[in-house]
Each structure stands twice: as C-alpha cells, then as structure tokens.
Amino acid sequence: MTSINSSTDVLVRAPSVATRAFALLWGLVCHSPMAIAALPAGVQLDANVERGRMLIGKVENGARVSVNRRDVRVDTQGRFVFGIGRDDSRLAICVRLSTETSARCGGVDVPGRDYRIERVDGLPPSTVSPDPAEQARIAAEAALVAKARERNDARSDFAHAFVMPAKGRISGVYGSQRILNGAPRAPHMGLDIAAPTGTPIVAPAPGVVTLVHEDMLLPGKTVILDHGHGISSVFIHMSRIDVKLGDRVESGGAIGAIGSTGRSSGPHLHWGLNWFDIKLDPAKVVESLL
Numbered sequence: 087m088t089s090i091n092s093s094t095d096v097l098v099r100a101p102s103v104a105t106r107a108f109a110l111l112w113g114l115v116c117h118s119p120m121a122i123a124a125l126p127a128g129v130q131l132d133a134n135v136e137r138g139r140m141l142i143g144k145v146e147n148g149a150r151v152s153v154n155r156r157d158v159r160v161d162t163q164g165r166f167v168f169g170i171g172r173d174d175s176r177l178a179i180c181v182r183l184s185t186e187t188s189a190r191c192g193g194v195d196v197p198g199r200d201y202r203i204e205r206v207d208g209l210p211p212s213t214v215s216p217d218p219a220e221q222a223r224i225a226a227e228a229a230l231v232a233k234a235r236e237r238n239d240a241r242s243d244f245a246h247a248f249v250m251p252a253k254g255r256i257s258g259v260y261g262s263q264r265i266l267n268g269a270p271r272a273p274h275m276g277l278d279i280a281a282p283t284g285t286p287i288v289a290p291a292p293g294v295v296t297l298v299h300e301d302m303l304l305p306g307k308t309v310i311l312d313h314g315h316g317i318s319s320v321f322i323h324m325s326r327i328d329v330k331l332g333d334r335v336e337s338g339g340a341i342g343a344i345g346s347t348g349r350s351s352g353p354h355l356h357w358g359l360n361w362f363d364i365k366l367d368p369a370k371v372v373e374s375l376l
C-alpha cells in the first residue's frame with residue numbers, strides 16, 4: 087500500500103554499483119546519493135513496484151520516458167506502461183519533460199518475492215527429450231510468438247480494467263518452479279485456469295489479435311491479443327479459436343474455448359501476459375477479482 091516514493095527503506099539506501107553505472111550511462115551528474123535512490127520527480131505509478139507486475143505510469147503531457155533503458159510510448163494522456171520481470175531486482179526510469187533539455191533518471195530496488203518452489207527427488211532419470219525435428223519446430227514456433235510480442239502499437243488498451251478471461255479453478259500460478267532430482271525446470275510464467283473443455287475464453291482487456299496458430303507443438307492452439315505499448319496476452323492449449331488475425335476484440339469478447347491441445351496435462355487455459363519479451367504475472371492485473 088505504500089507509495090514507492092514514500093518508502094524510507096528505499097530513500098536511505100546508498101546507490102548500488104549498477105545505479106552508478108546507470109547514472110553515468112545517462113550522463114546524469116549526481117551530487118547526492120539520495121537523488122537516484124528514488125524515481126525521478128514527476129513520475130507517478132499506479133501500484134507498488136513488485137516483481138511480475140504490470141505498472142502504468144503517468145507523466146506530464148509531452149514528456150519522454152525510458153524504463154530500464156527502453157524508450158517507452160507516452161500516450162496523449164501522459165500514460166506509459168511497463169512490466170517488471172520475475173527476477174528483476176532494479177527499476178530505473180528516466181524522464182525528460184518538454185521544458186527540460188536533459189533527462190532526469192532515478193531508480194528503486196524491487197523487493198524479492200516468494201515463489202512456489204516444489205522439490206521432487208528420487209525420480210527415475212527422464213529419457214524423454216524432443217528429437218531434432220521437434221526442437222526445430224519448437225524454435226520456429228517460439229520465433230513467431232517472439233515476433234508478435236515485439237509490436238508497439240499506440241493503442242492504450244492496457245489501461246482498461248482487466249477481467250478474468252475464463253471461469254474456473256486457479257491450478258497454476260506465476261513464477262512457480264519444480265526442481266526435479268535437483269535440476270530446476272523452467273519457471274511457470276502464467277496463470278492456469280482449469281475448467282472443462284469448451285469453457286469460453288474471453289478477452290481480459292481490449293486488443294487486436296496479432297497471432298493465431300492452430301497447432302503449435304507445445305502450446306497447441308494459440309492466440310496472442312495485443313493491448314498496445316508492448317503489452318500482450320497469450321492464450322494456449324485452446325480447444326477452439328473464435329478469432330482471426332487482425333480482429334479487434336473488446337473486453338469480454340469471444341477468443342475461443344478452453345482445451346488441452348499441445349503438451350498439456352488436462353483441460354485448462356494458460357494465460358500469459360507480456361511487456362514485450364518480459365513475462366508478467368496476469369494475477370496482478372486481476373488481483374481484486376481472485
């Protein structure tokens with residue numbers, strides 16, 4: 087509930103080596119260590135800085151903003167959006183108002199977050215791994231997804247209040263990880279909603295369909311819905327797709343139906359939320375609905 091600028095913990099902390107390097111990179115002449123232990127004045131965020139969270143910022147109209155060294159769009163209302171990755175420990179923002187000749191930069195440490203970690207030992211050694219043809223297909227399909235996530239449309243659909251894309255039981259959470267026989271598997275980077283095959287999937291926020299694929303090896307039937315400014319939702323393992331490439335879908339509009347296509351252990355929707363290539367926690371944008 088605390089605002090990022092009011093956290094004493096953040097304000098008293100001395101800048102890290104990374105912070106100093108960041109300040110140097112941006113040509114920032116800094117005389118006080120306190121000056122870069124908080125976000126630059128004139129930047130407001132809609133929520134606490136937290137790992138996995140999509141955050142909407144606000145600045146004066148006409149300001150230019152970069153987040154973690156990436157220039158971001160600022161819409162006509164002075165809004166911008168970004169996300170914090172699962173293991174990101176630092177957030178840095180630079181802002182230059184239209185009346186200023188140089189950017190002012192600042193940053194805060196991002197607190198750690200406890201993820202659900204499950205250790206399973208004593209398993210027989212796994213002998214199942216994709217053959218070369220499957221590996222090539224997985225890589226080619228991943229490239230299609232990555233390409234769709236590079237879009238940076240001017241639409242501010244991300245600012246619409248998100249709704250749940252399906253009704254069902256939460257069966258998997260963001261950031262969780264299994265460690266099998268001591269070997270960490272890739273963390274789970276979305277929200278799983280378990281429900282019978284055929285359960286409707288709707289758009290959690292307005293957007294434009296930027297990818298439709300009927301048969302990806304691991305994700306099965308897949309749709310990407312782009313919410314603008316690099317924010318996108320992905321829906322996988324679907325049994326049916328009700329949209330086509332380029333469709334505009336309003337919040338609550340039909341996307342398709344839950345299924346178990348691709349590599350899936352049972353009917354569920356895996357909903358992923360991205361800021362460009364950075365995977366975010368969908369639960370954070372529907373927190374009040376869970």
Ligand SMILES: [Zn+2]
Pocket residue numbers: 258274276277278355356357
């Ligand atoms: Zn999942």
